[in-house]
Amino acid sequence: MSVSSTQSLSSARRTRRRPFPLHIVVFLAPALLIYTVVMIYPILASLWLSLNHTVNGVNTFVGVSNYQRLLGTELYVQPLMNALKNNLIFFVIHMLVQNPVGMLLAVLLTMKLRGTTVYRTILFTPTVMSVVVVGFAWKLILNPAWGVQRSLLTPLHLQSLDLPWLGLASSALATLSLISVWQNVGIPMLLFLAALVRIPEELYEAARLDGAGAWTVFRYIQLPLILPTVGIVSVLTFVGNFNAFDLIYAVQGAIAGPNFASDILGTLFYRTFFGYQLQPGDPNMGAAVAGFMLVVILIGLLIYLVAWQRRITEVQF
């Protein structure tokens, strides 16, 4: 910024035609200032903190030793790997359930049915609600004491499914993932919808003349043309999932029970930073967990840029 300003300043003095573009600086400064001070600087400061160790309020630079501790000591590595594994499962369930369902709903919404706008509005409603509300609502519904689950399942002769889904270590994570899918399915739906409405009408007409059915149209026209959106949706799902915290915290608390079965990186980060029960919080180790999360997210973005973008260009040419 300063380099270009001084350069244009000197050129302005030379030519006396173009005055120093002060207004550009004025227009950009507020946004850049807030963004840099409150977002970029804290992220860098966190990374810096993760390379330090604090004893009695004194910061000492210790290099990567916090990361060595995170990845090398039983106390940290076991929860970290558990959280990473759970996060991956959380992500895979979203990819396998949320995005295909979102795509299906989008395809149905492009069929020009009556009431499409009403459907779309209703289908997106869960997405706008707070996770705290969503989490608690589902906790009530799945609560064996309230019995909503039971009164729904008994008429269908499915009493065997009446289990405390959120209370079992084996099912808690999958149940939470599905609650999150239920809430967020509106986002891929809208993104796919936006891509689908851009497909030229002639393509559909040509397909109809050839006698193509709905599946053929989807497979050979719609799917290939919304493939770039599939990539965007995957990246958004990935970043969103590795940033998830609220739902698990709201439903299972910071302990991410039962027995850490639903612990993900977000809740682990919270616990490492603030401490819980008998373990005191440690800002440096918390920052190291955040640094680890940043690396995971960057690896994901890199895979997208290298693998997916290349595949798209290969499909096109």
Next chain:
Amino acid sequence: MRRAGSSRVLAHLALLLYCLIALFPTLMIVVNSFKDRVSIFAQPFALPTAKTFSLDGYRTLADSANFPLYFLNSLTTTLGSLLLILFVSSMAAYALSEYTFRLNALTALYLSIGIMVPIRLGTVGILNLMVSLHLVNTLWALILVYTAQGIPLAVFVLTSFMRGVPRELKEAARIDGASEYRIYGLILPLIRPALGAVTAISMIPIWNDLWFPLILAPGEKTKTIVLGASAFLGQFVNDYSAVLAALTLAIVPVVILYVLFSRQLVSGITGGAVK
């Protein structure tokens, strides 16, 4: 012809079924919040009748929680952040779309880092920053964080909209002697739909956030409605009518806002993501 008709019926059925799944939990909560304690358990699916209708839950809520204050805090934080996001982002977007200067592309790239890297990863640094600025347990801490979080996407969406404003308009104003700031002021009303879209996509995550209120402003005076509701739910976990009433109060405002801004929200999400 017949096949097309039957696939339409199937599509309607599938959409109706999914609408039911989407609405069911919310309806359960709202309907049962107006019933007395016994019938909440005995007939969870029944609508409230004259006999089972009760406002006990809302009464408990009115007596025991600072919900109006929490609500006001959420409103202040959300409106404050939105105004700041719209103001500073539209200025930056104007500069990026209107002028060609060295570092233009680099500035745009720098701002777009924030779209992909979640601000939460800087939480430790943000907390330290807010402590040193003495902003912990103030709404300003939240407003600043949400503004920083909202700027990248807002600049991105607004820049592409501003590029669409006809050049002639600005040139005509310049010939009439208008200053650059005046021209920016003239442009703003023209991109109202974009401003609406940015408002709609920025609003929901701010209103619903739990993480930053929990960390930066957990005090009783600065609790947002989401944090307040979450604390309340933990405390009154067995008083179902109060819990259901609290949930209903947390649902209603956001659904009203959503219905009002629904069109802008759709155009914002779809316009922002699909370049």
